[in-house]
Every structure is written in structure tokens, then in C-alpha cells.
Amino acid sequence: MAEEPRGPSPRLRLSLIAGAIVILVAGALTAGVLLARPTDREAGQPTSGTSVGPRPTPAPAVTAPGATVPPTASLAGLPLWPFADEAGVVAWQRDFHSEGHQPWHLNADLTALSFTRSYLGYTNVDQVLAAVVSGRSARVTVGFDNPNGDPVTSAVLHLVRFGGGADVPWEVVGTRDTTLTLTSPAYGSTVRSPVTAGGLITGVDESLRVQVHSLSRSTPVGAVDGVPAGGDRAPWQVAVPVTMPSGHGVLTVAVATGGQSTDIERFAITGVRY
Numbered sequence: 001m002a003e004e005p006r007g008p009s010p011r012l013r014l015s016l017i018a019g020a021i022v023i024l025v026a027g028a029l030t031a032g033v034l035l036a037r038p039t040d041r042e043a044g045q046p047t048s049g050t051s052v053g054p055r056p057t058p059a060p061a062v063t064a065p066g067a068t069v070p071p072t073a074s075l076a077g078l079p080l081w082p083f084a085d086e087a088g089v090v091a092w093q094r095d096f097h098s099e100g101h102q103p104w105h106l107n108a109d110l111t112a113l114s115f116t117r118s119y120l121g122y123t124n125v126d127q128v129l130a131a132v133v134s135g136r137s138a139r140v141t142v143g144f145d146n147p148n149g150d151p152v153t154s155a156v157l158h159l160v161r162f163g164g165g166a167d168v169p170w171e172v173v174g175t176r177d178t179t180l181t182l183t184s185p186a187y188g189s190t191v192r193s194p195v196t197a198g199g200l201i202t203g204v205d206e207s208l209r210v211q212v213h214s215l216s217r218s219t220p221v222g223a224v225d226g227v228p229a230g231g232d233r234a235p236w237q238v239a240v241p242v243t244m245p246s247g248h249g250v251l252t253v254a255v256a257t258g259g260q261s262t263d264i265e266r267f268a269i270t271g272v273r274y
Helices: 010-036 086-099 108-119
Strands: 127-134 137-145 151-161 170-175 195-214 222-240 250-257 266-273
Touching: 108 127, 108 137, 108 151, 108 170, 127 151, 151 266, 170 266
Parallel strands: none
Antiparallel strands: 127 137, 137 151, 151 170, 195 222, 195 250, 250 266
């Protein structure tokens, strides 16, 4: 009779059982890790590994007192009106796209007139006499009709497109001066109170009004009226006490002359920082 084959020894059976247990445990752990790990899409990552989630907002740059801040990269000049910064532009674009809020921001002529009449307060300057738009820049001539009905130029405003994306609004950044100039303080300089304003004027028996405006206030933060001036490119100068707003930002310094045929005949502006 043939001898029956012997089974594995007890020690070998224990080793095989232990090995099987180790394999089962390792497989279970691996499956658990794979189940618990979020996929690339769930984690906000594309399959390439580049993040598509929101990027962290950088901290705002802090400028030391008295330092001159360069103009915003997307703005050729200082933001005088109606937006103080690109955040304001983005907020308006959002409202405009959802509710059609203030569409006049897209019109250089209407923006120039609103700046002249509403912000500066020169309500008699109520016409656009000419406008030249070239790309992101515009020159808008504003004025009025004299008592004879003839158009009179008050100023040539310089506007630029401010911001990016769709529906980029217009921003006033300065004027092109001729017979009434405002050369002090220098454009883009940093000022303190009192602000010394000055320039040149051509005219007879002029009476100048100098005002300082801030986007954070509904009324001028400084003003001097009745400054006598006149001559052929004659210099004028006056110190204007200013109640500076808190923090830092941009001011608009404006000089105007008038009173013979109407309240405001000519004006010029410049932009400064405080």
C-alpha cells in the first residue's frame, strides 16, 4: 500500500497563515488610503498639477510718508476722478454688468462734463466743444456759450481708460493748459498743508479761484478765492490751507478765472498725492 503524502508541518502552516494575514492587511490599508485621498478635481487641481483655485491676494503696499507713489501700472497718470483705484473700477464693472449701473462711465464726453460740473462745481461749463479719442486716451474740450452765443473753450481735459477686462471706464487724469497754467505743485508730487499753487496767466484784471478736491469729500478740502492776476504770461501764486483727509491718496488742485462774462471762463488742474 502506498504511503499517503504528508501535509505541511504545523510550523509551516503557521508561517503561511501569517503571510496571508500580512498581505490582506497591507491591501486593506492601501485601499483605505486611496479611498480617503481626494482626486485632483476635488482638490481644486487640474490633472496637470497647476492650481486653478483662487490665488491669495497680496498685501497692499505701504508707502512711507512723503514718498511719491508711481502711477497705477494700467493708468497713464494719477486717478483724479471718478475712481480712486482699480478696486473701484472692478466694483463698478460688476454693478454695470449685472444692473447697467452708471453707463456714462463708458463715454469720455459725459465723464468730462460730470467731472467739470459735479466734482469741480463749474456748472456753467456745460458743453463738449470737441473730442479726440486715440486708443485708451482722449482729449475732451469743454466750454460754454458767451452772451453772443459764441462757444468759449474753458479747458481741454485729458482722460484715459482705467482698468482691464470688458467695458473699461474713462478716468480724468489732467488738463492741457494754454493761457492759464497750473505748474505748482508739480504733477504727481507729494504735498502738505498749505499747498502752494502757482503758474502763468494771460489776461486782464483776472480774479483766480483755487480749490483742492479729494474723492473722499463732497466739498473742497481747501479753497482761496479772489486772487488778483493778469498780464501776458504773468506768474501767479497763492498758499492754500488744506484739511488733509486721513490716510493717503490723490488730490486734485484746480485754478479757475471768470466773472466778466460768466462765473467760470477758464480752468486748469493738476494731480498730487498726500
